[in-house]
Amino acid sequence: MKAGWRVAAVVGATAFVVLITSLPAHATLSISVPTSTVNLGSVAIGGTLSQQLGTVRVTANGLTLLWTATVASTDFITGSGTPAEKVVKGSIHYWSGPATFTSGLGVTRVPGQVTALQKVSLAGSQTAFRVIGSLVASTTDWNPTIVTVIPAGAVAGTYTGTITHSVA
């Protein structure tokens, strides 16, 4: 009887392990952005630059029902970054444009800003692109445009900053 009990106990443990490993996978979501430094152009003081950043891609599996990609910018700085040597992020504008490549049918995609007229200032984070309904794995690409409005009081030089895309 003792032996019988022990066997039963061991069998119970095994059964436990099998149950856990057969649970379903979880939702996955990832974003890839241009990683080489992007040159947004050259212009005189008081002018405006308009330049595409490069392709941003969001990949989601079939369990990701919806997602929102957001974009934010740092201030752009030249020299030692004194107030005159800074173009604040409020002068950096963004418009996503429509999707440039998609995969996955029946996915409802909403670009952040379809045309240049809808461009938004990156003084704060902004929505770059959204999927508001999806039952399948999907890929969504877009190539956003950065519009830089040079203030009248800016100083000549080459300015550097970072634009960050996130997805959740």
Place this chain on the structure above:
Amino acid sequence: MFSSGSRNRDRDIYQERLGTDMRTRSKLATIALTTGLALAGFTGIAGPAQADVTGDTIATFTITGGVLAITVPASTVALATGTVNAGEATATGQLGAVTVADGRGALLNSWTTTVSSTAFITGTAPDTANETVAVANIAYSSGAATAHTGLGAFVPGVLANGSVPGTAGTHTGFAGNSSSTWNPTLVFTLLSSQVAGTYSGTITHAVA
């Protein structure tokens, strides 16, 4: 006879053994359960590698600077001196707007404007001393700026007789583009023997 007592004792011993066995069995069951849970813990937590949900793109742009430029009244300016009778000590008139536009987009937008002049003469060469107002007898005063844009300030220049060529005006150093305009006054000191006539000369402004 105490045979029942013995039997009870046997029974007691038997019960004791059962108790031990039960406890052993419970222990085994507990251990198995714990092991099962620990294994499940491993399998559940270990999943695919964490995917990137954020990405940074470094971007640059260049702001190009323009030039520092000066504009002066076009030739010929008839200095509005009013009627200057022979024997008067001086003749005074304003030249017209002089403007320095600083488009360099510099961190320090400072500059200096210098002014020089030829002698003012009347009649035809060779001119005698009485037909000439020498450079040393020309005084220049910029006066305060009549207009200014951007950061920084225009600092007026005053040049007494004998100081031309000299500094007509300067701009203090602040950041960014700026523009300054002034209307200088010229004072010609005349000789008591100065000849009557219309005197001409050239005033030159340069900025750097």
